[in-house]
Amino acid sequence: MLTDRANNSSASTAAPPHVEFQKEGDGATVALSGAWTTRNVRRVDERMREIERDTSISKLVIDLSGIELLDTAGTWLIERLRTTLQEAGKDVKIEGQSESWGALFDAVGEVATTPDDSPPPEHVSLTVRFFAAIGRNVYAFGDDFVKSMHILGATVRGAQMKGSRRGSIRPAAIVHQIDSMGIGAIPVVVLMSTIIGAIIAQQGAFQLRYFGAEIFVVDLVGILVLREIGVLLTAIMIAGRSGSAITAEIGSMKMREETDALTVIGLNPVGVLVFPRLVALVISLPLLTIIADFAALAGAMTITWAYSGIPPDAFIQRLRDAIDISSYLAGLIKAPFMAMIIGVMASVEGMKVGGSAESLGQRVTASVVKSIFVVIVVDGIFAVFYASINF
Numbered sequence: 001m002l003t004d005r006a007n008n009s010s011a012s013t014a015a016p017p018h019v020e021f022q023k024e025g026d027g028a029t030v031a032l033s034g035a036w037t038t039r040n041v042r043r044v045d046e047r048m049r050e051i052e053r054d055t056s057i058s059k060l061v062i063d064l065s066g067i068e069l070l071d072t073a074g075t076w077l078i079e080r081l082r083t084t085l086q087e088a089g090k091d092v093k094i095e096g097q098s099e100s101w102g103a104l105f106d107a108v109g110e111v112a113t114t115p116d117d118s119p120p121p122e123h124v125s126l127t128v129r130f131f132a133a134i135g136r137n138v139y140a141f142g143d144d145f146v147k148s149m150h151i152l153g154a155t156v157r158g159a160q161m162k163g164s165r166r167g168s169i170r171p172a173a174i175v176h177q178i179d180s181m182g183i184g185a186i187p188v189v190v191l192m193s194t195i196i197g198a199i200i201a202q203q204g205a206f207q208l209r210y211f212g213a214e215i216f217v218v219d220l221v222g223i224l225v226l227r228e229i230g231v232l233l234t235a236i237m238i239a240g241r242s243g244s245a246i247t248a249e250i251g252s253m254k255m256r257e258e259t260d261a262l263t264v265i266g267l268n269p270v271g272v273l274v275f276p277r278l279v280a281l282v283i284s285l286p287l288l289t290i291i292a293d294f295a296a297l298a299g300a301m302t303i304t305w306a307y308s309g310i311p312p313d314a315f316i317q318r319l320r321d322a323i324d325i326s327s328y329l330a331g332l333i334k335a336p337f338m339a340m341i342i343g344v345m346a347s348v349e350g351m352k353v354g355g356s357a358e359s360l361g362q363r364v365t366a367s368v369v370k371s372i373f374v375v376i377v378v379d380g381i382f383a384v385f386y387a388s389i390n391f
Contacts (some may be wrong), residue, residue, distance in 0.1 A: 014068040017044045021051060027059035030081075033066030036074025048077050052084045059086055060384075065096030075101070075108045111254050144370075147348045154270040154338070155278050173276035174283075181242040181277070182284030188241065189234055189288050190295045196233060197225060197296030201303040214308045218315055219322035221300040226323060230293040231331040232379050235338040238285060243346040246277050247367040250350025251360045259351075270347075278285035278343040285339035286332055293331070328390055334382050345371045 014035035022029050030051060051060075062078065064070075073086070080090045097105070126131075188231035206216040253259050258270040272297055298317070303309040310318075353360050385391075 066338035177280030193292040193295035194299035201300035246346035251353030285337040
């Protein structure tokens with residue numbers, strides 16, 4: 001903001017700022033002249049500070065009649081001098097002020113004299129901070145749970161895209177998501193499951209060799225893969241791959257206000273964005289679990305043949321004796337529940353994205369971490385439940 005005096009002097013022709021300080025007994029006069037603008041005030045800043053530190057004066061008159069140009073930076077220096085001396089108990093008077101500078105001095109003066117009403121920081125003990133953090137996390141968990149139930153309920157309700165259109169399920173959107181989250185994940189699921197199955201078989205055979213019971217590695221691999229590792233490993237990989245993608249996609253739409261646009265045109269954002277992805281996950285994860293089970297058993301079979309000399313036919317025969325249909329179903333039953341957890345958690349975090357790229361990154365990270373954590377907790381709950389009913 002730049003204000004000219006009556007002579008309308010331009011910034012290019014105005015003289016540099018100048019400070020003339022004269023003492024008269026216990027009082028003094030400061031005559032300011034020239035162009036007090038952002039470009040020039042650095043020349044007089046130190047001189048103004050010297051006057052502020054002068055303790056020998058009790059009264060001061062600030063004469064502004066010689067100032068040709070004045071902007072916010074120059075006004076700030078003048079207000080700083082005035083407020084500093086007044087706070088020190090000095091009598092300060094400003095003369096020669098142009099009427100056109102009134103609004104500028106008022107605005108800068110409000111900023112300079114506004115007191116800080118915030119209380120001083122209090123020292124908080126480590127114990128208080130620890131329990132405060134627990135309280136915040138519990139509150140955040142409750143908030144996430146409510147939002148998850150909202151999205152889950154809206155999804156179950158809602159292939160309903162419009163209030164007047166029921167049952168408007170879009171198969172093409174679901175098939176597209178199955179292709180993206182299911183078929184696209186097959187290579188990484190097969191690779192990781194094969195490697196994990198091979199590692200379990202090698203380590204199991206190495207330990208059982210001391211007892212002359214290497215053949216029992218087939219029982220170990222079969223039960224562990226079919227009941228736990230196959231579905232859990234697949235769910236973790238899908239949470240990292242597809243869950244993060246869901247959060248990023250929905251979060252990007254939220255940042256660009258596309259979800260608000262859907263609401264404005266009468267569409268349900270949950271039905272349009274979440275429903276196809278959730279259905280695709282519920283369909284894809286059990287199928288990927290089956291593929292992961294076969295891949296892990298194939299990796300274990302290869303390692304036991306090469307490391308322990310157990311041929312494939314003996315491996316398959318022992319596997320038939322070691323497992324039954326319950327071992328197979330115990331893992332497969334978990335898959336739809338884990339798919340729902342991953343989809344809902346990813347959607348909740350996507351809907352919480354703000355207007356910045358930093359917020360998007362934070363929500364994607366939170367989505368993956370929370371999904372994996374909840375999936376592991378649910379797997380433990382299923383294990384306890386299966387043991388209680390002897391399944």
